[in-house]
Amino acid sequence: MxxxxxxxxxxxxxxxxxxxxxxxxxxxxxxxxxxxxxxxxxxxxxxxxxxxxxxxxxxxxxxxxxxxxxxxxxxxxxxxxxxxxxxxxxxxxxxxxxxxxxxxxxxxxxxxxxxxxxxxxxxxxxxxxxxxxxxxxxxxxxxxxxxxxxxxxxxxxxxxxxxxxxxxxxxxxxxxxxxxxxxxxxxxxxxxxxxxxxxxxxxxxxxxxxxxxxxxxxxxxxxxxxxxxxxxKHLDGVCHVYLDAHADPEKAERVAFNAKTQRYGTCNTMETLLVDAAVAESMLPLLAGRFREAGVTLRGCDRTRALLPDAEAATEADWAEEYLAPILAVRVVDGLDEAIDHIERYGSHHTDAIVTESWTNGQRFLREVDSASVMVNASTRFADGFEYGLGAEIGISTDKLHARGxxxxxxxxxxxxxxxxxxxxxx
CATH class of the missing domain: 3.40.605.10 (Aldehyde Dehydrogenase; Chain A, domain 1)
Known part of the structure; x- marks a missing residue:
């Protein structure tokens, strides 16, 4: 035919x-x-x-x-x-x-x-x-x-x-x-x-x-x-990386930078960075410098902009945006609960990651974040059939019946x- x-x-x-x-x-x-x-x-x-x-x-x-x-x-x-x-x-x-x-x-x-x-x-x-x-x-x-x-x-x-x-x-x-x-x-x-x-x-x-x-x-x-x-199917990929209060600074910088800049136009690219208030002052300026050198535009909440005055002001729409471009939304949060709440409200249930040295927080993140792929101390860019050992993939599913991820x-x-x-x- x-x-x-x-x-x-x-x-x-x-x-x-x-x-x-x-x-x-x-x-x-x-x-x-x-x-x-x-x-x-x-x-x-x-x-x-x-x-x-x-x-x-x-x-x-x-x-x-x-x-x-x-x-x-x-x-x-x-x-x-x-x-x-x-x-x-x-x-x-x-x-x-x-x-x-x-x-x-x-x-x-x-x-x-x-x-x-x-x-x-x-x-x-x-x-x-x-x-x-x-x-x-x-x-x-x-x-x-x-x-x-x-x-x-x-x-x-x-x-x-x-x-x-x-x-x-x-x-x-x-x-x-x-x-x-x-x-x-x-x-x-x-x-x-x-x-x-x-x-x-x-x-x-x-x-x-x-x-x-x-x-x-x-x-x-x-x-x-x-x-x-x-x-x-999956509709979009609004993926998050959360830098926990117990994150190792070197791991946090490496994972967050790779999750955004390794490729911009993929569904497993980080679109929102969440940073615990306890480490925001020490981590955000360093990360912002790397992103700035890579040509990434930052759009931040008020607390982010207090630390990064050159960041653009984020709107409500930015938290749910899949940019597929060198643009990153950044929000400072008060702890793990607020990070998980943000992901549940604005995320697409595709791929989300936490950077932490706390076993307890890592396990909570794995259990409570309702996404097809949930990661600890790894870039969201790993959410891929080849990287998971499948050899190849037909696509990624954010549904819960039959196939997921x-x-x-x-x-x-x-x-x-x-x-x-x-x-x-x-x-």
């Missing part, structure tokens, strides 16, 4: 329904395939991408030309571009995912019951995963690989700005699936830029088991409003109960 990037589709809802029907059939084939076959497909896709470098870059050039004509800014154009290095990284990523342990079919807790039956749990694919994303065409290969490895069929809807690049990558994926003897419909890339395709995909619960939206806040908010299919292969599967008997009947 794949369409060419330049093909006009008049019945968008019917087209997307066809993708769903095909994905459901393919998902059943994938679920019973051997891990070795799925790994062979990943290697074959990697080979196809490597061999199609020139074709991929020609398709990408069309997207870049259209992007410039449509006024895309330099940052978006950079994310869109498929350089030699990025194409090689796509291929290497596929091979790395092929080398990860296979979660499908793993059983645990097989225990004998008083009745004589044995009951356990088996890890199985979710079924059909719909993924909606923007800008970066390498997500097409990454998402396809994670779904394929975990035995899921997938429908991918990339951004309109990358339509030609995504379709060129899709051709490589179909080639690799065919080489391994797997159905081409196991991975389908939506071939229309019509926004109605998103509306059809996110309400197609009879064919799609879960959605993974990856993109800007506007995209996520739309899907949250309109979707009837369950989601694995970085979502890797295991998060793309679920468990079902399995029962073993020998003619047992219930009396």
């Amino acid at each position: 794949s369409a060419r990037a330049d093909e006009t589709i008049t019945d968008v809802a019917g087209y997307v329904r066809g993708l769903g029907e095909a994905a459901r059939r393919a998902g059943r084939e994938l679920a019973r395939s051997e891990a070795g076959v799925r790994n062979a497909a990943l290697h074959a896709i990697a080979d196809a991408i490597g061999a199609a470098r020139e074709t991929l870059q020609q398709a990408n050039a069309r997207d870049l030309e259209a992007g410039r004509a449509n006024g895309l800014d330099a940052a978006l154009l950079d994310r869109l571009e498929l350089t030699d290095a990025r194409i090689e990284a796509m291929a290497q990523g596929l091979r790395q995912i092929a080398g990860l342990p296979d979660p499908v079919g793993a059983m645990r807790e097989v225990n004998a019951m008083p009745s004589g039956i044995r009951v356990g749990r088996m890890r199985v694919p979710l079924g059909v995963v719909g993924i909606i994303y923007e800008s970066r065409p390498n997500v097409t290969a990454d998402a396809a690989a994670l779904c394929l490895k975990s035995g899921n069929a997938t429908i991918l809807r990339g951004g309109s700005e990358a339509i030609h690049s995504n379709q060129a990558i899709a051709a490589c994926i179909r080639e690799g699936l065919a080489a391994a003897g797997l159905p081409g419909e196991a991975v389908q890339v939506v071939g229309t830029t019509d926004r109605a395709a998103v509306g059809a995909l996110i309400t197609m619960d009879e064919y799609v088991d879960v959605l993974v939206p990856r993109g800007g806040k506007g995209l996520i908010e739309r899907i949250m409003r309109e979707a009837t299919v369950p989601m694995i 970085p979502v890797g292969l295991e998060g793309l599967t679920t468990e079902k109960y399995v029962v073993f008997g020998d003619g047992h009947i219930r009396e």
